[in-house]
Amino acid sequence: xxxxxxxxxxxxxxxxxxxxxKSLDKRSFNSLIQEGCRLVVQExxxxxxxxxxxxxxxNNIYN
Numbered sequence: 001x002x003x004x005x006x007x008x009x010x011x012x013x014x015x016x017x018x019x020x021x022k023s024l025d026k027r028s029f030n031s032l033i034q035e036g037c038r039l040v041v042q043e044x045x046x047x048x049x050x051x052x053x054x055x056x057x058x059n060n061i062y063n
Contacts, residue, residue, distance in 0.1 A: 018032060
């Protein structure tokens with residue numbers, strides 16, 4: 001499996017929240033950030049799928 005190194009800027013408030021979650025969860029920042037990435041992808045794919053279904057439903061109704 002390949003890995004990608006990516007530098008990013010994180011807002012102080014979000015970083016403080018991430019540090020609190022890290023101390024409660026006993027996981028690394030990398031693990032938490034990767035989980036966040038997976039959740040964002042799942043959410044966006046769900047939204048895209050829902051929009052596609054709605055569009056297909058509307059097309060079927062009017063065609």
